Structure formats: C-alpha cells, structure tokens
Amino acid sequence: MQRKRSRFTFLAMTMAALIAFAAVSAWASAPAKGELFLVGLGAGDPDNMTLRAHKTIAKASVIFAMKGTAEKYAEYLKGKDVHDAGHGMFGGPTRGGKNPAELEAQREKTRRIIREAVAAGKTVAVLDNGDPMIFGPQTCYLREFADLNPTVVPGLSSFNAANAALRTGVTNGKASHSVVLTAARGGRGGGGGDSLAKLAESQSTMVFFTMGLDLPEVVRQLKQSYPGDTPIAIVSNAGTAGKEAVLKSTLDEIVAKLGNAPLPFEHLIYVGDFLK
Structure with a gap:
C-alpha cells in the first residue's frame, strides 16, 4: 500500500511539473506586448x-x-x-x-x-x-x-521656453496672478463661452498660441477690457539659440510698431501687467 501511494505521489508531482513547464514555455514563446x-x-x-x-x-x-x-x-x-x-x-x-x-x-x-x-x-x-x-x-x-x-x-512647451525668454514670472502681476492659455484665432474662441471678449473680462494674463492669428482684431477686442497701456510681448522662436527674440510694446502701440512686418511662424503673444 505504501509503495502504491509513493508511486501515485511521484506521478502527481511529475504531471504538475510538466504542466508548469508547458505554461512557462507558452508564456516565454508568446510575443511581448508592444x-x-x-x-x-x-x-x-x-x-x-x-x-x-x-x-x-x-x-x-x-x-x-x-x-x-x-x-x-x-x-x-x-x-x-x-x-x-x-x-x-x-x-x-x-x-x-x-x-x-x-x-x-x-x-x-x-x-x-x-x-x-x-x-x-x-x-x-x-x-x-x-x-x-x-x-x-x-x-x-x-x-x-x-x-x-x-x-x-x-x-x-514653447510656453515654458517663452517664459524663460521673458525672465519674468507669469503669475507675478501687480493686479493679476492668473494665466489664461488660448489658441483662439482672431478672437473667435471655441465657439462657446471662451470667446476672447469673455476671457478678457477678468484682465488675467493671457498667452496666445498662434497660427494665423489676426493681431489687429485681437488687440481691438482686448482693448475693450484692458487699458491701452497694458504691456504686450511677442516671443519668437522660443528655445532656439540664435533665433529667439522678444518684442515688447503696449496694446495701444503694438500694431503700429509691427507695421507690415510678418511675424515668424513660431511665436507666442503675452498680454498682462506682469510685464511691467
């Protein structure tokens, strides 16, 4: 009886080992998940x-x-x-x-x-x-x-790189300690409650990620809420050595200051009293 039990135990352990080996082999041969x-x-x-x-x-x-x-x-x-x-x-x-x-x-x-x-x-x-x-x-x-x-x-982000170029804390304004990031072109916003005119009501610092932005129209809308002497900065080619540039002005003067000069493809626009 003891011999039969030993033989049964041996067979059971052998089967368990074979099953475990098969499972490991299948796992090892399966392709890793990409x-x-x-x-x-x-x-x-x-x-x-x-x-x-x-x-x-x-x-x-x-x-x-x-x-x-x-x-x-x-x-x-x-x-x-x-x-x-x-x-x-x-x-x-x-x-x-x-x-x-x-x-x-x-x-x-x-x-x-x-x-x-x-x-x-x-x-x-x-x-x-x-x-x-x-x-x-x-x-x-x-x-x-x-x-x-x-x-x-x-x-x-170009936002981080442009902040470094300005060397001024964007939340360190005199009246505003908030920042609005927007990709609104020409003040259109997203078609909902984030129109430029609505966003400007708080007079928070605003940062424009720009592609085809209508600057004169943006300035016109901003001046409905911001004083004309509010600073504005345009940071071009942020983070690119030898090309990075900062242009500062005010809402009253920026359009005339730029004239017909085209802006570089890569630029961000900042508006807010933190620039003072």
Whole structure:
C-alpha cells in the first residue's frame, strides 16, 4: 500500500511539473506586448528634449513624425522605421491639404503599421514638438488608438521656453496672478463661452498660441477690457539659440510698431501687467 501511494505521489508531482513547464514555455514563446507613445520633443533646439523622451525614442523601432521634425531629429532616428505622421491626421476629413481619398489611404496605412507593430511586440513613438498636451496636432493619435492604451511623454512647451525668454514670472502681476492659455484665432474662441471678449473680462494674463492669428482684431477686442497701456510681448522662436527674440510694446502701440512686418511662424503673444 505504501509503495502504491509513493508511486501515485511521484506521478502527481511529475504531471504538475510538466504542466508548469508547458505554461512557462507558452508564456516565454508568446510575443511581448508592444507599446505606443506620444512623445513631446520640447520646444526649440533638440537639446531641450527630456531624458525620458530621449530614452523612449531610443527604444522605439517604429517612428511617426512630420517631415520637418524627422529631419530636425534625424541623428536620433538612425536605423529606425520612420513614417510620416501627418498634421492632425485623425483630426478631420481634410487635414494636411490632401484630398479625402488620399488622406483616408494614409490613415489606413498608419492604422495598419501601428497596430501590426504593437501586436508584434514593438515600441511605436509618435513625435510632436513642444508639449503636445498643451498645443499640438498629434493628440488625435490618442483618440484613434485609445484601445492600445498609449503613453504620453510630456515635453518642454514653447510656453515654458517663452517664459524663460521673458525672465519674468507669469503669475507675478501687480493686479493679476492668473494665466489664461488660448489658441483662439482672431478672437473667435471655441465657439462657446471662451470667446476672447469673455476671457478678457477678468484682465488675467493671457498667452496666445498662434497660427494665423489676426493681431489687429485681437488687440481691438482686448482693448475693450484692458487699458491701452497694458504691456504686450511677442516671443519668437522660443528655445532656439540664435533665433529667439522678444518684442515688447503696449496694446495701444503694438500694431503700429509691427507695421507690415510678418511675424515668424513660431511665436507666442503675452498680454498682462506682469510685464511691467
């Protein structure tokens, strides 16, 4: 009887060991789960990139970036599979200046590449300038691939870089200690309660992330709530050595001071008494 019990115990232990070995082997042979990242590169020069962003790019094998971004950071992308990220590719039917058919074809290609790469255990990084969660076109990737649980790597925003260029604390105004960040163009706001005229009523410091902003119209609306001698500053190419510049004036004088001179593509506008 004792011999039978020993034999049964031995067989049971052997079966348990075989099952455990099979489970471990199956786990080891299964492909590792891939990851999708949205990486903020920082504003201005590449050396404004964070260590975390650098490490994420280093481990990524598949990269999505706009053409200019890919060229600017080319030394960090060597040997990687680089694709065009477009400009807000998943943000609307006609983004990027392409016809709907071309855009949808690019979207489908992008979906396939990202999903196949993640399924194969690869790391995919979508690159955006500054901090994409403050101002940037690529947050649409977070919505499109929400089921992949993407990770966001924050970056140094042009807001941070421009603050440094101004060398003045934005919450240290004489009357206002609040800051409003807006991407409103020409004072249109978002079509709801955030019109420029409404935002200006508090006379808080305002910071404009600008793309095609109608400065004379913005100044006109601001002067309905702010005194004409309220300081205004335009920071161009924030964070870029040798190109960064600050122009200061007042609401009364800024339009005449600029005249017909075009503003650089990269610029932020600050309005508030903290500049005094």
